[in-house]
Amino acid sequence: MKSWEKIEGHLGTVAGFSGAAVAAGIKKIDGALDLALIFSEAEETTAAGVFTSNRVAAAPVTLSRQNLKSSRGRARAVVVNSGNANACTGAAGRKTAVATARAAAKLLGVRPDLVLIASTGVIGVPLKVERITNQLPALKARLSSENASDVSRAIMTTDTFPKTCALRTTIAGKTVNLAGVAKGAGMIHPRMATMLSFVATDAGVAPAQLARFLRAAVEVSFNRISVDGDTSTNDTVLLLSSGASGARVAWGTKEGAHFLAGLTELCQSLAKMVARDGEGAHKLVTVEVSGARTESDAERIARAIANSPLVKTAIAGADPNWGRILCAAGYSGAKFDPARVDIRVNDLYLCRRGLDARFDEAAAKRELERKELTLRVDLHQGKSEVRMWTCDLTHDYITINASYRT
């Protein structure tokens, strides 16, 4: 099998998919794209989702979960809006989500449970359903593979750049595409779906297997990033598979492993874009914990470091304060001997065997000033390792979040 190759492309590049976006006036900014539609022509399209584990789940999350269940893992369309999360909006919010799915289904000539919904934006403010339904005909009229490239912009909130990734390979002689979009910025937390992401493939995958592939890929990508430790009410990752490539893929086969590798690469690329674009972030930080006794220990430590405000402000200030890194590892709950720990920024040792490595301050500062850097923590007590992605914590995070609502 040919390895996956990164291509210039977007959701519309994937055979069978089209998309469109319009400005529906949900965002406060005039003319800003804030409503998007993703459509799959193939009747046999399968779908899977990973959603927030937050007990306060927004109406679109509840409805999409329910629709995926009722359709037994099938979907034809995704309607997504930005500017209003339709969260903490009670029965009225639920009605808006249901009416949106119904109106889109009618227009597209599919069953209502084949339409999935996602929203992002301010919490607790009613979302007027007409804002969406009035624009659905225009959205449908604009549907095309080219216009699918607009979706990445329409789902942005405080994101500073649109996030798209597309990969291509050959499976059983057929060209297979994978493409996805994501939006992130604030409220990014691991341990769950994390933000919004929509991924499409023209490989053919049965519903239960699609769900399995998605969970496996999300676990090591979107669940491994952290911006501020907060977890949204709306986190949603959806994967749709049109089968239009003619290639079928099954879990547990060689093709399945190849597909999972591509899906993981795609999800990690998008997840890293989300971390890099964390609110106020200036740096993409990879936290690499190795030499742990168990993967769970490695993950606890990586997560504690990636979530530590003290570590993240030190990185913002290019201060090689490795004590904070070791300290975060210490309160992570993982078991380890601090006296065996090495800590590096990129390849420069800050700490060896739990002690100051007598590093060159200027050199350390230079490493920490890079736009992309890796904190490497080697516990030297086992073989498990885990990688997470996060960003620095800067003044801009405070500025953005001190008055987001108003």
Next chain:
Amino acid sequence: MKSWEKIEGHLGTVAGFSGAAVAAGIKKIDGALDLALIFSEAEETTAAGVFTSNRVAAAPVTLSRQNLKSSRGRARAVVVNSGNANACTGAAGRKTAVATARAAAKLLGVRPDLVLIASTGVIGVPLKVERITNQLPALKARLSSENASDVSRAIMTTDTFPKTCALRTTIAGKTVNLAGVAKGAGMIHPRMATMLSFVATDAGVAPAQLARFLRAAVEVSFNRISVDGDTSTNDTVLLLSSGASGARVAWGTKEGAHFLAGLTELCQSLAKMVARDGEGAHKLVTVEVSGARTESDAERIARAIANSPLVKTAIAGADPNWGRILCAAGYSGAKFDPARVDIRVNDLYLCRRGLDARFDEAAAKRELERKELTLRVDLHQGKSEVRMWTCDLTHDYITINASYRT
């Protein structure tokens, strides 16, 4: 029994205790107090400690734990320095702590295991023992009840004000005093001892009972504050009881309950000062969660809200973004029905039964602009309640922590 009365006083006000502080040159600022001694005259002085649960515990923590065990809950002196945490300093750090205790013990004519040690400051930098031992004679020479008032300043790092509290009551006809100091600022996290605090009483309490009283008081005070969710390597709370008042107090008696009430009040006062003085903080925020099914549920929710950077930046910006509060409750892990939740800032409803309370924006802003405010979350599904204290998250937090080390 007379209720506890707040008095102008300090550690030296408590019968049997003296103290002193000097500038030992451990802090970078010339002439800044950075080394303190607390001494108890009474041979029968008992002692108890609550320490960090961080796996990376600093040398002074390890040694003090060990000394309390070896002495079976007795102590005569506490030596504390600021400016250097003596954490992540390996065998050399251990030596420094041991040598400090030994030198102080010799000078004061007590057994080395009756000296407790605490340090706070930068991590991973060797602490030169001579800095401390050279100053011990001067410290001893300055020992007096008046000079004990200097201790609160000597333990400060990024604290903006010294933290002292003193209470007085009468038990069995005897005047009983309780006094304490604390230092906090960054790295304040609940779920453990939290920062440094030293408390003295002239009530007489047996060692095992003293430990029980201290744990009970710390649980609802220092363990209920949060500045940034990070947990230090050095957190230490020590309680010394001289018995010099002549009044004895036992767990499970009426006097014991009275003593615990005073100790809890003292610890909560100090804990609130620590929260108010969180790095960069402008506001003291009380998080009050009521109507929970269990205390553990209430605590999870209060902790999630108190730790949420999004909630805390919203408070900094006086933005009544109650959705973030409900969202934090949602990911806390506690079970509750979001549709029954009320959220108030002080007495103003922001959210009723999970929905926007249609509050007056200007009024909400006014409430959030107060220097002290309470976020009240009523779950309406049980009778348990918990209170925590935190602060807002501001630009100054970033400024302070982006270059703390350098």
